[in-house]
Amino acid sequence: MALIVVLAALAFLMFAAYRGYSVIIMAPVAALGAVLLTSPSSVAPMFSGTFMVAMVGFLKNYFPVFLLGAIFGKLIELSGFSKAIVAAVIKWIGADQAILVIVVVCALLTYGGVSLFVAVFAVYPFAAELFRQNEIPKRLIPGVIALGAFSFTMDALPGTPQIQNIIPTTFFGTTTWAAPALGIVSSIFILALGITYLNWRRRSCVAAGEGYASGTLLNEPEPVDRAHLPNPILAISPLILIGVVNFVLTRMIPVWYGDASTVMMPGMKEPLITPISGVVGIWAVEGALVAGILFILVTAWSTIAHKVAEGSKQAVSGAMLAGINTASEYGFGAVIATLPGFLLVKEALVAIPNPLVNAAVSVSTLAGITGSASGGMSIALAALGEHFVKSATEAGIPMEVLHRIVAMASGGMDTLPQNGAVITVLAVTGLTHRQSYPDIFAITIIKTMAVFFAIGLYYTTGLV
Template identity: 40%
Template sequence: MGLIGILVGLAVLIFLAFRGSSILILAPIAGLIAAAFSGEPLLASWTQTFMRNAADFVAQFFPLFLLGALFGKLMEDSGSVTSIANFMTQKLGAQRAILAVVLAGAIVTYGGVSLFVAFFVLAPMGVALFRSSGVPRRLMPAAIALGTSTFTMSAMPGTPSIQNAIPMPFFGTTPFAAPGLGIIASLVMLGFGMWWLKLRENAARAKGEGFGALIAAPDESAELAADDPLVRERATTAGSFDPSEIHSSDEATRQPPILLAALPIIVVIVVNLLMSFAILPRMDTSFLATDQWGNSSLSAVGGVWSVIVALTAAIIAVIAINFRSVPELRATMTAGANASVLPILSVASLVGFGAIVASLPAFMEVRNWVLSIQGGPLVSLAVATNILAALTGSASGGLTIALDALGPTYMKIAAEIGMDPALMHRVAVIGSGTLDSLPHNGAVVTLLSVCGVTHKEGYLDIVMAAVVGALIALMVVIGLGTLVGSF
């Protein structure tokens, strides 16, 4: 009965979330359904298991959600994201419309800008660029997804994405875990995605398809998507930015020069690198082992600290550069802060649901099944993160649930067989960013809405660019990691 309860709870969560119900309500309900089937005390399951684990997630990762949303909103309202996108357009030209959109998205998201901020800036640019070059509009969501939601989210070493931060406390790693494997995975994702999109573009040109009808002004679809409650409910479980705050403040009328626009992104990368390998390792952090500081260690908090300092430095940089040009700095800061609240609570609720499930006696069957998967611990870890990300429609939620339940077990296995935890970090993150892009995923729903494209028109290309390419990269990383270890 316990296993049936877990499946029923998941079914309720998936079905009602897809229909637009709030995950803040659904997650505890689904968790209590699973607990009821196992005969567990319901109130204790909610207050002692669900809430404590959700609160732990908020305590650990809210600084990253807050700073990431603030930075993204400042980069948007200062015109810096638009400046970078326009620069890529000018340099690559209309004849390379797809590549321009992909690279513009990759640059801003690798620099720490929320993928949802990138969606709302890149979509109007993509409409103009695709239209002038005659590339079908239906390919635009896949091009944006390839640049914003694949290798810069899960594979590029040092990426400040929340997905790359989540394994660090579990494995004692840094944002630069397994850098060589991450770069190889990034090249596989980018190469496969570009090959597919170019193939589709050439096929469309051969049929004389063209861009298609301009069904709305370039900004209109984005405006409508930002105000759509259904988009908001789904989006906030898939990212660190609430789309409803996109239009809560005004954007600068004039964009900064490209060097100044890109400088905060460079700050994120450089400061993250320095904190991870030069500053924190030289600090005396023995005080962390005391009761006052939670009996912790640098390996448990160092990765998160690196990203916090990097984003803080970048926020200071973007304010200093654009202090006079941002129309309403206070409104921009408020919108950025507000944009982080619903996403962190939504993902924390998914974590709370996962904690209830993991506490049930029946979950031992699931755990034993995962660990018994043939191919070794890397394969079973990849399967676990894939399945949970797919079921929850959230890479961050699925990844946290998997590591909460199985992280200590995998660390024990790694110690026994001499495996570098950095390898497990990279496999887990890439695994979380594959099957999360199913039709009910909030990022997919938001992206299609922003681009004015239906699932029927654009979803197949998203699958190929964001799912298949990531799965191939995951298999390459597992294969290389098994043969030669982490590098």
């Protein structure tokens, strides 16, 4: 019965997410429902003492990243920098290479700090135009965007400022640059297989006589106005700046602060001591995003001045929704981890003998159930993080490798049909799950394969 309660809570949360209900509401409902069936008198204490503590703790660590990322993405959009980057890549690679162009643009934007959702809106008008010109079926666009924005730049490439690569830093004492060689080789694996698959799909559709306009066209974007775009070098500069500042701060923060920061102000009763290993990754990304934001404000102020107030409100709203969504799932994981039924689940997962496979399967499974990479990883780390660290340490596996595997696993099976990013990209492009989800799922399989490719690569070569 105890196991059924836990599985029912997970199934309820998955169903609620798939049906479009807010996780902010449904995560505590699912968690406290499980507590109610286990120990009715514990509902209120568990809500205040476990769920809310975990949720607030998550926001304390990561909400600034959500907020700064949302503001940066909005400024990239308002300044016209995103359009300039797309236009430059089209000119550089060639309009006839539509699939590669869109993948590269999505990768540049997301690796440069633009959120996955902003990238979808920025790229879609150009994708529609290129696919129309080359008579590529429109229904392939979501799969192409998924490869560029939802895969290797999200969690495999070292240094990526996406939240999926930041969360593991606080658990493992690592940085966003963890296991760089392993991450780069894995990214090449994902990109090569993904491009090969999508080009095969293009040829198959063309051979079958299918063109861009096959089927009903919905949400067609207005023609892209490429006049008066910013200089492409200026447009891509904030993305490069973020990468450079992130890299520099990752190395300099431990030099400046040592092992811990100790602050004692006159109004404090006791010193504020902050272990640096747990925050260096977060501080570095936050500093990098601030630098990117300031760069855009300085270089594009005349263009965005009349839009900043309203745009910042939209960015804050988006950041709050994304941050609290993930924090709520983290609180759910913290509650579920205390229940007797989860001990059985934990024992089953712990029974997987290999530490990296254990972590990969656990994180990928929970990401798939919740339909969220960051949410599934948060649940897994809240419940099993200490076990992952212990088993990896006993096996002599560097925390950097564990970081990279956990991050990549979070972005594997998360893109099941109920995933928010999947629903967003289909809504923006005016397509349905039936039309386009098979290609998104193929990218999901490739991404999941890459996790185990990375594990095998580490054990055969020792690559870090």
